[in-house]
Amino acid sequence: xxxxxxxxxxxxxxxxxxxxxxxxxxxxxxxxxxxxxxxxxxxxxxxxxxxxxxxxxxxxxxxxxxxxxxxxxxxxxxxxxxxxxxxxxxxxxxxxxxxxxxxxxxxxxxxxxxxxxxxxxxxxxxxxxxxxxxxxxxxxxxxxxxxxxxxxxxxxxxxxxxxxxxxxxxxxxxxxxxxxxxxxxxxxxxxxxxxxxxxxxxxxxxxxxxxxxxxxxxxxxxxxxxxxxxxxxxxxxxxxxxxxxxxxxxxxxxxxxxxxxxxxxxxxxxxxxxxxxxxxxxxxxxxxxxxxxxxx
Ligand SMILES: NC(=O)c1ccc[n+]([C@@H]2O[C@H](COP(=O)([O-])OP(=O)(O)OC[C@H]3O[C@@H](n4cnc5c(N)ncnc54)[C@H](OP(=O)(O)O)[C@@H]3O)[C@@H](O)[C@H]2O)c1
Numbered sequence: 001x002x003x004x005x006x007x008x009x010x011x012x013x014x015x016x017x018x019x020x021x022x023x024x025x026x027x028x029x030x031x032x033x034x035x036x037x038x039x040x041x042x043x044x045x046x047x048x049x050x051x052x053x054x055x056x057x058x059x060x061x062x063x064x065x066x067x068x069x070x071x072x073x074x075x076x077x078x079x080x081x082x083x084x085x086x087x088x089x090x091x092x093x094x095x096x097x098x099x100x101x102x103x104x105x106x107x108x109x110x111x112x113x114x115x116x117x118x119x120x121x122x123x124x125x126x127x128x129x130x131x132x133x134x135x136x137x138x139x140x141x142x143x144x145x146x147x148x149x150x151x152x153x154x155x156x157x158x159x160x161x162x163x164x165x166x167x168x169x170x171x172x173x174x175x176x177x178x179x180x181x182x183x184x185x186x187x188x189x190x191x192x193x194x195x196x197x198x199x200x201x202x203x204x205x206x207x208x209x210x211x212x213x214x215x216x217x218x219x220x221x222x223x224x225x226x227x228x229x230x231x232x233x234x235x236x237x238x239x240x241x242x243x244x245x246x247x248x249x250x251x252x253x254x255x256x257x258x259x260x261x262x263x264x265x266x267x268x269x270x271x272x273x274x275x276x277x278x279x280x281x282x283x284x285x286x287x288x289x290x291x292x293x294x295x296x
Contacts, residue, residue: 001025002189003064003100005051005091006072007044008035010148011106014182015068015189016044024190029060051087057094066102066189067095071126073119075245080252084122092129095136102192104185105130107140109174109201110265117265118256119249131197139194143181143202144174144267145260147284150217151292157226158296163218164229166236166257169211173260174267176204177284180277201267201275213281220285221293233258 002019006012007028019026020042028044029051030036036046049056051072061067069091077083095103110120111127130138157163167173181202188194211228218226231239233254240250259265269275 001027001045001064003027003029003047003061003067005029005068006070006106007039008032009070009072010146010178011070011181011185012068013039014179015186017042018182018186019189020044022186022190027060027064029057052083052090054090054093054097057090058097061094061098061100064098064100066104066192067100068104068106068185068189069095070106071122075249078246078248080119080246080248081122084119085125088122088126088129091126092133095130095133101136102189102194103130103133103136103138104188105138105140106181106185107142107199108265109142109144109203109267110259111140111142112268113259113264116255117259118252118254120256120259120265127197127199133197137192137195138197139188139192140197140199141181141185141188141202142199144176144204146181147175147177147204147279147281147288150213150285150289154289154293154296157217157221157223158293161223162227162229163214164227164231165210166231166233166254166261167210168230168261169214169228170209171261172207172209173265174201174203174207174271175213175281176202176277177279180204180279184277201269202277203267203271203275204277205280206276207271208281216281217285217289220282220290 004016007016008030026044028039047060107123108120110117111123214228237250237254
């Protein structure tokens with residue numbers, strides 16, 4: 001049996017579906033029985049609880065051959081780093097308590113840095129905790145910027161005719177589809193090929209600037225001249241706050257954008273066939289972003 005955290009989310013749902021399709025038993029973790037129902041219909045067992053609850057997690061991990069772990073996102077936490085630490089400590093304590101031997105953790109490029117990277121620093125702290133476990137094999141996947149982040153600005157494009165963020169147009173990032181992260185994670189969970197603490201980057205098909213990504217999105221939605229605007233960090237934080245995002249998280253996102261712009265968040269491995277993944281932004285934009293844009 002394989003236990004999957006965040007099973008209703010981007011990576012966790014696709015990992016669960018791949019595992020079930022391959023005939024594995026899956027325990028799907030989330031906070032809502034209703035949201036997990038689709039996976040239960042496909043044969044998963046639901047385990048409902050909070051990622052900060054160590055005894056719930058230990059029960060959900062018990063008996064698993066491998067577990068997929070992540071620090072859930074939050075847009076409302078008043079102190080997101082404290083939430084990340086609470087969840088991270090609960091996960092590590094549950095790994096120890098349940099005796100699970102193989103762990104895949106969703107980290108990020110930039111998790112080598114202890115501070116100055118916004119929410120990614122919380123993933124660094126979790127890697128440090130996981131590294132200290134004895135007798136447990138841990139694979140930390142470090143993907144780049146998710147293609148799915150581009151959903152966040154579809155409303156801006158639709159209503160104001162511009163795209164933008166605090167990331168500079170000429171900042172180059174590895175960008176990746178979460179389906180490709182799910183593929184790599186599912187493979188590692190079914191046939192763990194890592195021993196001790198291992199880091200693996202996942203870098204998408206190629207590095208690209210925000211301007212290039214914007215051009216691909218513009219083409220897909222029928223607006224090839226879509227302007228891309230870099231917002232000042234303060235304006236970006238204020239806009240996030242207006243959307244109901246907590247001040248803690250707005251400040252962290254702003255810090256992360258700055259870290260992207262200064263090159264602090266970068267691949268350490270360098271691109272190789274092993275860390276290059278197949279889904280192109282062109283395909284994702286046509287198949288997923290354009291229909292979502294038309295539906296707004
Ligand atoms: N976005 C990026 O570019 C990027 C890049 C690298 C790494 N990351 C990291 O990737 C992780 C997110 O992965 P993802 O996109 O697969 O996740 P996601 O889809 O954003 O969320 C996963 C699930 O977490 C659950 N959740 C939320 N709060 C929870 C809580 N308090 N307790 C238990 N479950 C909770 C939610 O399910 P329910 O509401 O159904 O419980 C949600 O579906 C984060 O750690 C992020 O830092 C992101």
